[in-house]
Amino acid sequence: MSKTITVLPGDGIGPEVTSAAIRVLKHLFERFNHDVRFVEKRIGGAAIDADGTPLPQDTIDQCRLSDAILLGAVGGPKWDRQSMEVRPEQGLLGIRKAMGLFANLRPVQAFAPLIDASPLKRAYVEKVDFIIVRELTGGLYFGKPSERRGERREQVVDTLAYSESEIERVVEKAFRLAEKRRKKLTSVDKANVLESSRMWREVVNRVAKRHPDVAVSHMLVDSTAMQFIINPSQFDVIVTENMFGDILSDEASVITGSLGMLPSASLRTDKVGLYEPVHGSAPDIAGQGKANPLATILSAAFLLRYSLDMDQEAALIEAAVQEVLERGYHTPDLKVDTGDSKPVDTAGMTDQVIAIIDEKRRSMAEKG
Ligand code: NAD
Numbered sequence: 001m002s003k004t005i006t007v008l009p010g011d012g013i014g015p016e017v018t019s020a021a022i023r024v025l026k027h028l029f030e031r032f033n034h035d036v037r038f039v040e041k042r043i044g045g046a047a048i049d050a051d052g053t054p055l056p057q058d059t060i061d062q063c064r065l066s067d068a069i070l071l072g073a074v075g076g077p078k079w080d081r082q083s084m085e086v087r088p089e090q091g092l093l094g095i096r097k098a099m100g101l102f103a104n105l106r107p108v109q110a111f112a113p114l115i116d117a118s119p120l121k122r123a124y125v126e127k128v129d130f131i132i133v134r135e136l137t138g139g140l141y142f143g144k145p146s147e148r149r150g151e152r153r154e155q156v157v158d159t160l161a162y163s164e165s166e167i168e169r170v171v172e173k174a175f176r177l178a179e180k181r182r183k184k185l186t187s188v189d190k191a192n193v194l195e196s197s198r199m200w201r202e203v204v205n206r207v208a209k210r211h212p213d214v215a216v217s218h219m220l221v222d223s224t225a226m227q228f229i230i231n232p233s234q235f236d237v238i239v240t241e242n243m244f245g246d247i248l249s250d251e252a253s254v255i256t257g258s259l260g261m262l263p264s265a266s267l268r269t270d271k272v273g274l275y276e277p278v279h280g281s282a283p284d285i286a287g288q289g290k291a292n293p294l295a296t297i298l299s300a301a302f303l304l305r306y307s308l309d310m311d312q313e314a315a316l317i318e319a320a321v322q323e324v325l326e327r328g329y330h331t332p333d334l335k336v337d338t339g340d341s342k343p344v345d346t347a348g349m350t351d352q353v354i355a356i357i358d359e360k361r362r363s364m365a366e367k368g
Pocket of ligand 1: 013017072073074075076077089092259260276277278279280281282283284285290291292293295333
């Protein structure tokens with residue numbers, strides 16, 4: 001049956017990196033005879049300019065009809081002075097909420113040819129391979145009330161609210177992921193201070209009983225921030241609430257050295273998901289062919305694996321990305337240490353990924 005991917009290119013380098021990923025996907029779908037349709041819609045600043053809102057209803061309606069969503073990035077200086085409700089970022093928060101995408105997955109993995117770009121010592125980084133599962137639709141970012149108070153508006157309140165079921169569904173997702181990996185789950189909270197964290201721990205311990213083969217530990221968020229720097233390879237799957245996950249995943253993004261390499265997936269209970277690179281719209285390099293498309297291409301691999309059940313195709317993309325770096329190809333943001341540096345632009349990098357996918361397919365076919 002035909003599948004539909006909605007593409008939301010967004011702003012800045014968003015359109016450049018999404019079209020690179022679409023080229024890779026279309027190539028694979030053609031080679032493997034998959035019937036997949038792409039529909040493009042507006043979000044963020046591009047939607048503000050055209051429709052007066054960062055998230056047009058038409059975009060939400062189309063996403064609801066889709067099997068998966070591929071997003072570039074939103075934002076840029078052009079919209080920085082807009083009031084909060086009509087900022088590009090509202091498009092992103094709004095689509096996650098409208099689609100009920102409650103689990104954000106961010107892998108943190110060392111790519112051998114890029115390790116020297118990490119601010120940490122090589123020995124700490126070499127074995128890093130973990131994934132952060134961040135709760136995405138609850139907690140401080142959505143709790144009400146969130147307002148200024150008092151005669152002079154001299155007081156302020158934000159609310160950190162969770163229900164047991166909101167915690168349980170994301171924790172369950174993290175356990176299932178851990179079962180497919182090294183069977184080790186770290187739940188991160190601030191249970192020595194926050195009531196919400198104490199309830200979080202209770203739910204984690206309850207869900208753990210359904211997954212006896214996964215080793216669970218609890219870690220305070222401040223200690224986790226430290227452990228990321230002194231021993232990042234100890235982690236396998238990390239699960240945490242919205243704001244802790246936001247901060248920790250940005251900290252984790254620098255461990256492996258390049259923002260242009262990090263994919264993400266936002267999932268819910270069924271197979272529908274939204275896939276996007278971790279980086280922003282990089283207005284400083286937009287339109288110059290300098291954008292590294294690999295984070296979005298790796299996000300497309302996630303899309304194949306989690307939303308379309310195409311594991312083999314996803315693995316081909318991931319192997320091709322590893323191989324382009326090993327062969328020395330790099331966009332200006334990457335410093336590869338293969339001794340054989342081959343600078344390429346966005347399109348050149350995409351061409352290489354596609355060429356290696358074909359090489360790998362041919363050698364798989366020859367091996368039978
Ligand atoms: P950014 O990630 O856009 O850029 C940070 C730096 O990394 C820049 O020097 C940029 O050139 C570089 N960079 C980022 N992605 C790259 C890529 N694929 N290839 C090569 N270099 C890359 O973060 P920022 O500068 O803080 O934010 C710029 C805009 O993006 C802001 O409007 C911000 O609100 C928005 N933003 C959007 C998202 C999102 O859509 N998910 C995330 C973060 C920031």
